[in-house]
Amino acid sequence: MSEGIKDQPGLSEAAAQSRASVLRSRAESYIALSRHDAAIADLTESIALMPGNARAWRLRGESHRVLDRHEAALDDFDEALKLEPDSAYALGSRGQTYAAMDRLEEAMADFEHALTLSPDSLWILEAKADALADLDRLDEALEEHSRIIRLDEDLAYSWVARGDLYQRMHLYQEAIDDYTKALEAEQDHVRALSRRGEALRMADRYEEALADLSRALELDPGNDRALGSRGAVLSELGDNEEALKDLDRAIELDPDYIWAYRVRGEILQELERHEEAVSDFTQALRLEFGD
Template sequence: MNHDHALTDAIRLHIRMGHGDHARELLDASLKRDPDHAEHLYLRGTLNAAAGANRAALADFDGALRLLPGLPPVLFSRGLILFRLERMDEALTDFETLADIQPDSVDVWTNIGIIHTREGRPEAAIKSLRRASLLAPESPLVLRMLANALRDVGEYSESTRLHRMVVESTPADPAALTDYALSLLSLGEIVKAHEQYQRALVTAPGDQTALAGIYMTSNELGMGDVVAALMDYESLLAYGKVATEDQIDLDVLRETVLKHEQLLWEPAGRSTKAGKQSPMLDLSEASPFSRFQRMITRHVERRMRAIGQSSDILGHPWLATVPRKWRLQSWITVLEEGGQQTPHIHPAGWLSGVFYVDAGSPRVSGAGDLVFGRAQQDLPLQRRMPERRHRPIGGELVMFPSYFFHNTTPYAGDGPRISLAFDVIPVER
């Protein structure tokens, strides 16, 4: 075995054993000697991808593909990174190229279907996912994605049938349970949907989608006490102007946000309409958002201490999974004239929030307000939901449980409405 093969084997062994730092040291040294080592570029790309360094991973995968065009593992990895960066057309091109090379790959067809779903093309998604289901007819993931796409085109009965099959095969999967519940809810089966959301919460007590679903179904079933506890705005919603206290220069932050090179107009699969949104921001110390990250971290820690000391919400289901370890993720939203965000939750988070860099100058009372409690509009819900409306101001920080439905009213004003949203993401030990 020559030195190169021995080095590559050692790097792969470090990666398999979870010794990423050692593997990176060897890769960096190797690539300094030989920048055109395709396999080492690929391996370093996988490390960068695992660390969330998406742009660095993309550069490594691009380098590897320049040297070895069309290599399937690298194409697949680059497609996933492009998806993370919300460069959907490029991601789709990589996966469609792979489909020509590996037409019997379930993962390739599934990812094509997921991209079409994200891009708002459910018919194309169904076509790709049916291809995947022929290759793997018992795959719970494929069946669930297909069922979700069928719900998107109004095929509620077929969607529900497939979701039922998935739940029968994976009864402890909270995502399967909540997707099944949503399909039942679309059919107006409120009681059955409520039961599935409850099952999901028992299976995964921190599931924000389950909590949001229980809120919707409890409201429809007239369970006022449950609704009042889940949407206890006085105890669970926090806001205040913090920019001055934390010495945040709003003009500088505003300029940094508006010149961000990855702002996308109405990104697919997001709630932003008539506005721009970024992928996840780099919050490292070297980034222009490091001061913002430190500010949010301080206020999140303060908020979590206050929540833990509050006697008003003892026993609340949201508190069953207060994260011991967590990380922040954040993104930019810029609403232009007529811009708004449709009702949504943040299922990946535990605590969420938004910092207003510039609330704009609304010309109409209520334009650009933040609204809590209003569920998504494609469901047959009849009862009025308890809402809380808030008019944001520049330099203000608002925090709320991630299961809270929230949206904005259409913005009409002079200058853009600029905010930085964030999630507290639980990290497993």
């Protein structure tokens, strides 16, 4: 009799296997519904019944990861990998957990191993590219993003991800080109519109930036980053009152939005509303440096 069944003495082995299977299946639906605590409860019982099922450990680890319970996630992925050492999914998920904990070299080791098993797994390639960028290995990260695009040129998200990296590298025209490719694949992709608007702002193409950011906000009125960027664009175009409305709303949505406080402070300073400007600059310093 399986070791886990001792916790359910009234169940036969066949009944325990059946119950554990249904619990795992229900947990997967809970995960799809983002009800991760409910999934963890089901998976914990499933593991108690059948501790040798690698999928149950992996799924519970994934729910812990999504909930930022990183140590618990690592424990579960470790157990899953003891049972299935060559699970690309478990390795990739454990790598994502290490990356979230800023243990980037360990994350890279898991991603590299996972990619020997599943070389064309887009989400693992994406996670590896993110880790490379965080390690400031930007050229290597760019190569990974380009590889992802070669595998499937029709995915808007992949173009956006490379565009974000180009923007981080201050290569604004390259970023604009990638966001444009994303929008060819998905016309109303909010992030592509918002990020292209930001890249256009950085390239001093304010009218085009305004059009993109306004469209992004039509689609997603609560997009605080698009509001902040549009506020900066409106200020550059000389409309400080409308700029302040956008920045006020952005800060209302995210009271920790440091850049918005800085931009709003600069506009208030330009309008000679110095007490309010001082308040915004002080808040920006407090949030960024703990002043």
